[in-house]
Structures are given as C-alpha cells and as structure tokens.
Amino acid sequence: MSMATSITANLALFLLCINLINIMSSALPPDFSILGYSDEDLTSPDKLIHLFELWMSKHSKSYSSLEEKLMRLELFEDNLKHIDETNRKQRSYWLGLNAFADMSQDEFKAKYLGLNQIGVPRSRGSSSVFRYENAGDLPKSVDWRKKGAVTRVKDQGQCGSCWAFSTVAAVEGINQIVTGNLTSLSEQELIDCSSENNGCNGGLMDYAFSYIASTKGLHAEEDYPYLMEEGTCEQKKADLEVVTISGYEDVPENSEESLMKALAHQPVSVAIEASGRDFQFYSGGVYDGHCGSELDHGVAAVGYGSSKGQDYIVVKNSWGSRWGEKGYIRMKRNTGRIEGLCGINKMASYPTKDQ
Template identity: 60%
Template sequence: MAMGSKLSLFFLSLGFVAYSSSASHNDPSVVGYSQEDLALPYKLVDLFSSWSVKHSKIYVSPEEKVKRYEVFKQNLKHIVETNRRNGSYWLGLNQFADVAHEEFKSTYLGLKTGMDGPARAPTAFRYENSVNLPWSVDWRKKGAVTPVKNQGECGSCWAFSTVAAVEGINQIATGKLESLSEQELMDCDTTFDHGCGGGFMDFAFAYIMGNLGIHTDDDYPYLMEEGYCKEKQPQSKVVTISGYEDVPENSEVSLLKALAHQPISVGIAAGSKDFQFYKRGVFEGSCGTELDHALTAVGYGSSDGQDYIIMKNSWGKSWGEQGYFRIKRGTGKPEGVCSIYSMASYPTKSITGHGA
C-alpha cells in the first residue's frame, strides 16, 4: 500500500476515534483537534506543523525539528491506540507531544520522597473523627483555589503543591485568597529541598513555619528556575501557617475526611505516558512505579457512576481538564490508583498568627 494511502487510513481511523469519544461525551477536541480536522487525510507533517503553531514551538535547528517530529509520531501513535481501547479517560495532543517520555519524567516530575532529611514521623490527624462527610466537595467553588499555574521546564511540582495547600487553608481561615510564591521555596528552602531538582511538601511546610511565613507571588514572582534567596522586605506581606499534619497512609477514607475540610498536598506515581497526555475523564489507567509527582487535591465527587478525586496540577491550562485531573476512587486498593493514598499532607493555620 502506498505511503499516502496508509496516512489517509491512519488519520481516518484517528478521526473515528475522536468522533466516537466526542460524540458521546460532548468533547469536540479529544486529541486537541476537531473531529473534522482529524477526519481529513492529512499528511503527518501537516499535523505536526499545525500542532507546533498551536503550542508556539520553535526549534533551534532543522536537526532538532526532525528529532521532535519523530518523537511526535510515536506519541501520537500511543494516544490513538490508548483512546481506541479506553472508556473512562482520553489522551490528547498537548504541549508535551514532542517530548520523549524519559525526558518528560526527568524534567517535569520533581517529587523526591527519598531525599535526605527528617523522617516522615507519625503526626496527629485532626480529622480522624469526622463523620457525615458531604457527597461532594469542590474547593474551587468555595473560593479557596487560585488559577492553575505552570511550573515550566523545572521539577518544582513539590513547591506548587505546597503553595496551593497553603493558599487553601489561608483562605479558609481568613476569607482572603492570596496567590503565594513558589519561587521563595525554590530559592530559600534549600536545606532538604532542591529547587528544580525536586523536593518534598512536608519539608516545605516546615520551612514556611520556621521562616514565619511565605511571600505573595506579587512580591516574589516565579522565574521557572532557581535563583538567589531574597531577604524579607519590611513592608512585604507574608502568609503564615501554624503547623502541618500527615494523612494516614493507604486510607481513602482518611484522605476524604481531610479533603472535606481543606485542599491537600498529594504525591502520586505519575511516570506513565497516559499521565503525560491525559486530556479528560476519570483516570484509572497506567501509572508509574514510584511516587514522583506532586499535585493538590481540591475536591471529590461522582459523575456517570464514576467516583473521583479532583486534582490541581501545575502544567498550565493546556494540560488535562483546564489544568485539572480527575482520578478514580473507590477501587478497593488501599494505596488507590497511582498510589494516591500513599503520601498526603496538609498545613494547619490558626487565625491569630504572624501576617495574614
């Protein structure tokens, strides 16, 4: 069969997959393009070009462009094959479509649970006796979640997860939603955490406590790289916490109890291609083999018979469901899908404290 005919059949099948998924789930762009575009007999290079324009990709040399084109083809094949056999979640051509998977893991997954530092000691769990939990919770609707941020090409997910949890408890305690500084953690929390080289949320919570607060984004904006720690300015605003606690391991009920009261920092095993290209739906598929990424749980609910937890990611709004990720709960596995119940923690805050 001629190459042109093979490409035509390939994209016709791709269009069919997109059509089948979108028709039943009201999503006209399952893989990032309309079903009409995907049903046309595009040449693969044309799709790569249009994707490059959409995501503002600029390559330093023709050789680099050829390299990325080959990666793009392999990733697209995985997306199409996965969407063909799945029924609960779908993958899409997002900003990572020209990134090889091993490169992706080393660049964007920055949770380091085995780093040198204090052991993760058992702590009190203040929500242990919570009863009559609501059927659903969404802290976005309660005004406790800032807009989705983007960590860029830096393994700083740990800082974004920490900050999102602190933003949440601060809003709950004070009524004010403040966007806080991941960059301060990158630059100043260096005893046990290592900026783009990875970190751990409990260490970051401890830093915020010891530093008597964390600055706002306006005072200490994100640079997407490690910088020098800036000294506090007398007039700068800081947001404080009074402590932090760990959620009991491998307990879905415990995580839901905590999540009913505030957003929670969570570590998951995200080192899979399915996670890299997640587009929408309730995820229950391929995971990594170790805890390597940090997100923030901001709610839970149910839809079409699927129970899920809502996670805020830090890869911008072009990834997932406008920057969010729904992961299946109620599977019966103690550790949950992608080990989501293995490591979670949250900051605590008293209304009377330093700063906000």
C-alpha cells in the same frame, strides 16, 4: 414530489443516520476538537506534517535545526498513534495532543516531575495527631474551587518544582478558609529559601511546610514572582506582607478514608506517580489509566465527587491550564488498592492554621 426524488431523499437521510451512529459510537468524546487531531490526520504523511505545523504554532514551538525538527516529528507521530489507540479503547478518560506531544516519555519525566524522595526519609508532621480522625457525615462531594479556596492553575515549566506548587496550593487553601482571603503565594520563595529541598531538582511538601511554619511566613506571588529556575533567597522582602501557617500534619498512610476526611475540610498536598504515558497526555474524563505507586510528582487534591458511577478525586496540577481539564485531572478513587490510584493515598499532608 416524484418517486425518484423521494427515494433519493430517503437514501440521503439513511446515510446521514448511519454516519451519526458511527460518530456517536466512537470512543472519542463529543467535543472532538479538544483532542487536537482528527481521523484524517492519521491517513497520510502530508496531513501529519500539516498537523505538526499547526501544533507547533499553537504551542509556540521552534527547533534549532532541521534534524531536531525531524526528530521531534517522529516523536510527535509516535505519541499521536498512542493517543489515538488509547482513545479507541473507550476508557473513562481520553488523551489529547498537548504541549508535551513532541517529547519522549523519559524526557518528559526528567523535565516536568520533581518529587524527590531519594535519601530523604519522610518525617512525621508537626503533630502526630490527625485532627480529622473522628470526622463523620462527610458530604458526597466537595469542590474547593467553588468555595473560593483555589487560585488559578499555574505552570512550573521545565523546573522540577512540583513540590513547591503542591505546598503553595494547600497553604493558599487553608489561608482562605481561615481568613476569607484568597492570596496567590510564592513558589519561588520555597525554591530559593527552603534549604531542606533541592529547588528545581525536586523536594518534599512536608519540608516546605516546615520552612513556612518556622519562618515568618510565605510572600505573595506578585511580591516574589516565579522565575522557572533557582534563584537567591531574597531577605530584603522581609518587610512585605506574608501568609503564615501554624504547622502541618500528615494524613495516615495508605488510607483513602483518612484522605477523604482531610479533603472534606481543606485542600491537601498529595504525591502521585505521574510518569505514565497516558498521564502525560490526559485530556479529560475520570482517569483510571495504568500507573504504579513510585511517587514522583507533587500535586494538590482540591475536591472529590462522582460521575456516571465513577468516584474520583479532583487534583490540581502545575503544568498549565492547557493540560487536562483546564489544568486539573479527575483521578479514580475506590479502586480497591490500599495505596490508591498512582499511589495518591501514600503521602498526603496538609498545613494547619490557628488564626
């Protein structure tokens, strides 16, 4: 090999190493594709428009007019800039271009949240006793998905029915734990029949638990499928098989220790504030982004653990499997806040099932 060739080869190797160092030091996660964009998409209007068209195709988006499309493009660009700026701060989580990328924060809040506490004081559970109060020697980690007590991630769509999905996830969990059978249950029945709640306009998990306990039970999803809108309560399904619960209990308010005790024994319905912009575009990692404790969304805690020194709670959402970590979010715990991150310790409850 000639000296000139050797110098050229060494220079190429040096440039390659520098490039790799730059990539490895980036704030973005190793699998860059999960974010839905690249650096080049931020450099010119043409590239941005091309990215928007690809995003529209991926999420089956269409608009009624050119004016609306241009308005959505502006929102998309603004959201993309926020996503990229956040990712470059090297947080413990990252954001991505999901199906909500053409929506304003206010529009997102109006369509996809649905915990309704206005004028609805929270009642205590069917028993004032917290059965897990004296639980000790909790495992370091729990994942009810691996234990077969969690069904697939579902999608509430543009209906404020998160409270029903949170309730159902917890009931599916305790039913599997007690009976050994994992049955996907009907959120639609709760929307149609739980009269203390407000269907697609919001509700509370405790009221939904009360409905299930006071009736003959909840039907399977396949027998009473989800419509993404309010329907009429179908009494004719009374002869079909149902899943029952004995009652429900509330986890002591603002006690992370109590939440962990309950979660070590079964999936738990929890309420959080999910209206933050980072939460809207969460794509992965242990979330510790900005959020308050004005509860506006019902979800289900299905496990807990730790990763790289970060303790977290595994939360099952109802925005489909393309949001977050295949429909889940790991929310930081041990934050030092009595109410927990996004208020997760404030209003937790779970169903009980004696047999």
